[in-house]
Amino acid sequence: MKYILFIALLLFSTHLVISQNTQSEIDGGEHGYVPEQSECLNEQQRQLIIQQLKSQSLLLKSEGRLAFSEENRGTNPLFIWPVQKKQGLEYNSVWSISNYVDHNPTSPNALLDYNCGSRTYDTSSGYDHQGLDIFTWPFSWKQMDNDDAEIIAAAAGQIIAKSDGNFDRSCDFSTITPWNAIYIQHSDGSVAWYGHMKNGSLTTKNVGDTVVVGEYLGIVGSSGVSTGPHLHFEVWQDGTYTQLIDPYVGACNSLNSVSWWNSQKPYTNPGINAVLTHSANVDFNNCPNSETTNESDNFMLNDMAYFYIYLRDQYIGSMFNVKIIRPDGSYLLDADYTSTNDYYASYWWWSRVVDMEGIWQWQATYEGETVIHSFSVGALSIDDEELQELSVYPNPFSDTISINSSTIIHSVTIFDFTGKSVVLFEKKSPEGIRELDLSTLSQGIYFADIKGDNKEQKVIKLLKK
Template sequence: MIQANIEELRRENKLSFSENRRGNHPFFIWPIQKANDVTFNEIYSIYNYVDHNTGFPNQLTDYNCGMRTYDTAAGYNHEGTDIVTWPFPWKMLDDDGVEIIAAAPGQIIIKDDGEFDRSCTFNNPDPWNLIVVQHSDGSVAAYGHIKNGSTTIKNVGDMVSAGEYLGIVGSSGISTIPHLHFEVLTDATFTTIIDPYFGACNSTTADSWWQAQKPYTDPGINAVLTHSAAPVVFPPCPTSETPNLSSDFETDDEIYFTVFVRDQTINDNVTFEILKPDNTSLFGTWSATASATSPSWYYLYGPYSGFFDMVGEWKWQATFGGETVTHTFNVEAPLNIEEEDFNQTSEYPNPFNNVINISSSTKIVKANLVDILGKSVLSIEESLEGITRIDLSGFSNGMYFLMLESDANEKKTIKLIKE
């Protein structure tokens, strides 16, 4: 198909590549990125590299002389890099959370879409959704397993720049989990595989084709999260995970804590800590030792309840793979039945610059402002006229908690952002 489409573009005088202008091989950027609304620290884990051992089955050699690849009894040796989305791969597929981008500039040679994209088996007979881009040296990069209906609006013959959107990571074709299969081909018939990773057991290239080649083993933290209920991380394929994410709790709530890591090796250490608003440790620092080697793993703690007795911004943090990632969550005082009605009180604008306005059908007689360390920084009482406006121009920018009390002893806590 690559050859046929190239010949068609050549006949139409639309082919960008020319032997007379052949350039050097491209240097790739990483071919996926987080969508704008995804806040995870990272969203990938490499499951498989190119298999350089032509024997089969289970005769495996990756570019680094390891075995992070696969082959099949039918004689297929894996020909690309499998970049799996993590955490919550099916949920991120549903939410368009991980975007495939052009690793290098070039011309679209193939664009296939419309195929089923929730495959869970190697026996799936459906083709995959695919984009193939040709570079200035004549090589092509194939981006496979794309989500149905998500491919770029551009068509065969159109040019793309490095970093340009191509589609959403899916699980179309022969696939068992949402991932990008990134494959590089060259020569006149496009049957020669190029493994873009430089390594001792890769004879397809004398240098790396990556602008910044990632380490063979790339341990790190993909997400540090809090939950209102235990997350469902591995439901039956292809059911979407149920994260039960939350960062806002009351003092008597149960809270679950998770850390999602990639490329952990047996006996690796992961350390954890929960910090109160005053930066004192709730339980002290504790750790876990990896009992297995895995490209993706997660740790779950909780539910914890009865410990969150301080209103303000708490921190849940983990250290692994040379990095510390911190997730903040807010704890507020619980509301009683009367306070639920009082909860309809509105505060505006929020975020605010200097003044916060309060609109309430009930007279507000007390206001207490607390900073993120749980320290009271302002108290106001007004029993006659009630409080409808608070000037906070003298305070630094940042997050605060405003605790309001009505003349009927109803209470409400609001998170404020001063810009």
């Protein structure tokens, strides 16, 4: 299965049209271009999996533990999306799609997805892509290392097999190492395959255990034949593994006539995956090294800051707007851009000197969606050496947070994302401030400006869920 990381940094020729009179430099490019593909499982591996699945099902049945039965066969499941961001991750989204199921049995280079497009692949050996490829974006390797993209059960069912312990940082098609995967049978007998998982991340549940819809299964990885972290989601109609299912309904789906999604996503699904600030340019590094992202929400006055947006399914003629908003409401940047290319995943960035103290906003609007990222400049950017070990928990929080610090905390000021002070806590005992009741705050992003008895200072971003 395929997913090659390809970063095309298009300096001075960005394939975007700037819709404003003032000069506004922009750099960036495409992420996720794939010049060739290969099957994620060779035929021998696939047959071994099918044999294992049949054997495990027979064993569960002989033990009276197989949940599926012909007598009580249910209707086909309606899937939820099988990838979600972990709780507390500030990215707006963590995925994009690289490939759908191929419905043209001719090969090679005879491509036909469910929507009559060519967002799929086949190989010269006769393999037609049999699943949905969902890759992580932005920062696939960092996401994998930090467990940011979780694979969840698209439907309730029973684990009938699982495979773990295999190498998970594959970068090419030459490996013969199997993938890490979990296989779930549903009440109608259909079976979903979740492949390429991170080593050691699979649920601790055993074969024979049941899962509910949305339950954690593992982390998106790059095990098996793979060139980057992604989930291969493959569905079979029953335990004979002779009839493939494409969950998407469309004019060129030759396998099934109805959608298996609870809410089918559009074929092209443009969106904002992240709006981030950085202290230096991002280094995407070579596979399989984790990206050096240089993410930062705190800057000193007159620092150079780097402003990035990360988009999925950017299409020709689509427009996005970006704004860098000072604490006083004035704009350091306000510009519209129109794409002259199609991108499955893209990134664009600007560098600017931040020239005013306070809480800033970095904002992007695309396809009717606006994402705001707040960051601080100046006094609120101080991270005192004496408070480097200070931490707050839980974060994200619901009502209260605790402060873990060897330094006595004198005061804590809570600012909202606009820079307005909303709550002030002051020391009332020799032990200092150890707990904050923030139950009156609405959901959203806040900054805690924490000061010690000797004027030490640290700012921590908080997220109320």
